[in-house]
Amino acid sequence: MTPSASADRAVGSAIGYSSPESGKPLSRPVVLLVDDTPFNIDVLRGVLAGAYTLKVATNGEKALALAQMQPQPDLILLDVMMPGMDGYEVCRRLKANPQTRGIPVIFVTSMNEVEDEQHGFEVGGVDYITKPVSPPLVQARVATHLRLYAHERNLSELVAARTRELESTRLEIIRRLGRAAEFKDDETGQHIIRMSHYARILAEASGMSAEDVEVLFNAAPMHDVGKIGIPEAILMKPGMLTEEEWKVMRKHPSIGAGIIGKHDHPLLETARIVALTHHEKWDGSGYPRGLKGEKIPIGGRIVAIADVFDALTSERPYKPAWSEADSVAFLRRESGRHFEPRLVELFIQHLPEIRHIRELYADQGPQPAPGTAAWEQLPEA
Structure with missing residues (x-):
């Protein structure tokens, strides 16, 4: 040398x-x-x-x-x-x-x-x-x-690599818990995939920052995790729920928030908020706290639309899939009552993207029956 x-x-x-x-x-x-x-x-x-x-x-x-x-x-x-x-x-x-x-x-x-x-x-x-x-x-x-x-x-x-590892672990836990809730209640994991993508599209349209959009997208699968705490006799009941059974069913947002717990981390905290508030309604008639208007966190407002729209357009053992037109008509009827009007209009404006997600993650074939109580009892189309 x-x-x-x-x-x-x-x-x-x-x-x-x-x-x-x-x-x-x-x-x-x-x-x-x-x-x-x-x-x-x-x-x-x-x-x-x-x-x-x-x-x-x-x-x-x-x-x-x-x-x-x-x-x-x-x-x-x-x-x-x-x-x-x-x-x-x-x-x-x-x-x-x-x-x-x-x-x-x-x-x-x-x-x-x-x-x-x-x-x-x-x-x-x-x-x-x-x-x-x-x-x-x-x-x-x-x-x-x-x-x-x-x-x-x-x-x-090294810190960045460790942070990425922790983020990946958190995301996987979120997804697995969301999937666990679907196994107990829903017939397909495609639902949480579709509604999460719908939520991301609507969040972007509403003006959320790119970081907040991604957080909501990854938190949305946890929206129904509280159904883990609902008795199967209620979740799987093939007929209409009694008033007492509905009182139990309406506890699942609070149960979900309790399962996730309070955290400083944005992803887990957003997941908790979404689980707790996605059944609140714009006019204050929702549950569990009867929040009204903008007192409902934006994540809960967005997931409410994404969740209901996917339920409407999906085939269930207790109902056929609604057409896109009928589902959009329902969103419009519930605008100002169940849903925030501005978000409903934004969602409808982005229907081509929503339609693409629905086709990309379509359910494959007939699914096992979960019972009619798995979803909100929606009015006839």
């Missing part, structure tokens, strides 16, 4: 970059040098060229552009006194941009007053080197901050 290659490997190892023995070239850190004076650039090149891949900018605008180009710099050495945009402003803009805010910035300048250093740290710099530079000092500071940056990125990646 040549002395130069040996030095490269030592630097790469010190800062956490791999240096394979297979003969492949070392993946070297990228350092951006920013200075309006060519002599200063040349000095830093001489100090760092053997161990790093170098990019050069002679003004602030070019520095900001290079910082966003691939491969992005792993570290920036930044002069302060430059015409036009000075180094402090360059650093401010780097830290304001999500794409570049994590890149460590070391100021390299002849401004050596305590106030200058303090200002550099205030705008986001990680270190401050004064000119004329000491080559060993520059090498040591650069290696140290590259090592810290590599460690932070590795830690962030």
